[in-house]
Amino acid sequence: MTTTTGSARSRAPRATGKVRLDRETIVAAGLELAAGNGTTAISVRDLGSRLGADPTAIYRHFRNKEQLMQALLDELNARAVAAVVAEPADWQERLRQLASATLSAFADHPAIGVEAVVLTTHGPGELDAVELMLDAFARAGLADDEIVHHYALMASHVLSTAAGIARSRGGRLTPDDAPRPWFDGPILADPRTHPRIAALWLQISELEDDELFMLGVESIISSAEQTAASAKTAVAGADGEA
Structure with missing residues (x-):
């Protein structure tokens, strides 16, 4: 850049x-x-x-500043979709790549990325990202309602969390590979009133925002896998009883 x-x-x-x-x-x-x-x-x-x-x-x-920001945000969405190179059958990896590319695009352009929590672009980049997520969850074997639910979870997590990370990084002149702590600054708590914080503050301070972002992505992918597996088991059980 x-x-x-x-x-x-x-x-x-x-x-x-x-x-x-x-x-x-x-x-x-x-x-x-x-x-x-x-x-x-x-x-x-x-x-x-x-x-x-x-x-x-x-x-x-x-027409106005909002329409300009929509166009800029949609271009970031398009770039994130373009970064997805995994085959459609590898739906889990496609979701990971889309999420990772979205985070990178927002973090590299924080003034635009922060708009993701308030703007819907209605542009081709956004539509392509939505189609990719819906297709991924369909390939996971989910029913239509679960496809939509998991898409909504993924989109909400990726956009809101990536926008939050972009906001937190905005204006910081730090190397791209520098650690990005999730909890900024020391955690000061009296162990008499907040014993759990006092016991776990070191582990909390070691958390990094990228790591937690992808952990959320993995949780949604795991939910889709488990939901699809449960549905298959239910169908197999019903067929066995017939």
Whole structure:
């Protein structure tokens, strides 16, 4: 990802209002802006400066700021889907890859990733992600109602947790491979009033957000496997009694 320094910003072309813009160019510039270290929010003014255009020109392609953020978020969704390379039959791995890629995309673009908890994009990236999850749970052998339930669990966990991690990482100038503690800071508790915290604080402090994120994914996958297995057992039992 390209990181724009202060000196690079000073060399950006002056906004003349004559630059030809289209939705793809604006989205690409928005993603670059969001990938900058320390970027926790995207303003139309900064985006116009990066594009060398009057900020108001952006509104010729997007009705408002919300529609712009929807387009940026949908591009992250599309990138996450594109990162899934496992075969459809390996539905568990496809879900893992989608979840991991979504977390990476949101964490790399925190100003966009945090919007996942409040925005529905209705775009092709989001639709492809939903289709992938529904197909995965169908291949697990779930009935329609359980397909929908497990999809909702997976989507809620991935989007909300990845957005939360993106928010917590936003603006932090730390190496990509640095440990990311789940509980930020020391856990201060009086053992007389909070004995469990006092006994387990070391283990809690060693938890990392990526690890817990994927643990949630694995729990949902295991639930799908167990639900499908229980349904098969019930059907086999009914056939045996017939």
